[in-house]
């Protein structure tokens with residue numbers, strides 16, 4: 001039921017099953033700064049989080065960086081063409097090493113060199129070399145040059161992070177002993193790997209900062225009950241009545257059919273749009289009426305702001321006119337959603353609502369709220 005903040009401060013857990021009365025996640029989990037701090041550990045350090053696309057780093061030595069919570073990682077392809085991820089932190093005294101390097105403009109190097117005292121690492125993370133000052137006694141009066149211990153190359157290497165992939169989509173996990181990605185992804189892995197995702201090139205990226213909690217936007221993405229009222233241009237080509245929903249443990253997917261007559265020359269899935277949400281903060285968008293797909297990364301900045309990174313992949317990164325039009329429409333859809341979620345968040349921030357109530361049709365939002373609650377309680 002709906003619970004107003006009427007001085008009793010009472011909220012209940014998210015209901016276990018979606019019934020005609022389903023408690024939403026209490027509002028404080030969207031607005032409290034302490035929850036944002038907690039999520040860095042309980043959500044973003046324990047689950048598999050999208051890092052980027054393997055096509056961006058095709059050659060050995062190519063890399064990009066990615067910030068997840070307070071952690072900055074280097075994702076690179078090593079000499080054996082394996083993709084690896086390391087903390088962007090030097091084993092000597094902890095300096096950040098490489099500058100922020102987005103996937104859209106990857107760097108290339110044959111090793112990683114820390115600019116502070118020039119420790120240098122191979123692409124597999126082992127320590128390659130240190131300057132002479134680390135090999136001689138230098139100003140230490142108690143030590144002779146020949147007694148200086150040699151640094152073990154592996155023991156003094158970089159800290160590697162678990163990395164795994166679904167097709168070309170790369171995911172990292174900061175847990176020391178994470179659940180396998182297959183387990184978190186369930187049937188999503190096989191389903192996505194049945195599409196030739198690696199044959200598509202990154203063509204556009206939009207980065208936006210939005211004034212609401214990341215879960216507010218995630219909830220909005222996960223349902224289309226708001227579409228009729230708010231996305232007039234998009235809704236024209238879609239038969240909402242024929243949409244279908246699949247909800248699994250850590251992902252859900254909305255299928256929509258395009259009305260007949262909508263051009264679907266050669267699309268990834270002809271005539272069918274599929275919107276996948278993968279907990280905690282990744283989506284994959286297949287459009288059905290355009291031969292391409294998109295991804296969203298929904299990165300929290302603080303409890304009241306997130307960054308949306310929207311990437312578009314097409315057969316050729318040079319877009320045709322239709323494709324440019326399509327991306328424009330998709331971008332318009334995002335902007336319409338930004339308005340909706342910012343407005344919702346203004347309401348939530350007022351503190352009036354202690355806990356909302358989900359409708360019987362809001363399975364996906366319910367799953368999102370349950371997953372958040374499970375993560376907090378774990």
Ligand code: FES
Pocket residue numbers: 090091092093094095114115116117118119
């Ligand atoms: S902190 Fe990196 S070389 Fe000293």
Ligand SMILES: [Fe+2]
Pocket residue numbers: 220221226227231333336337
């Ligand atoms: Fe929307």
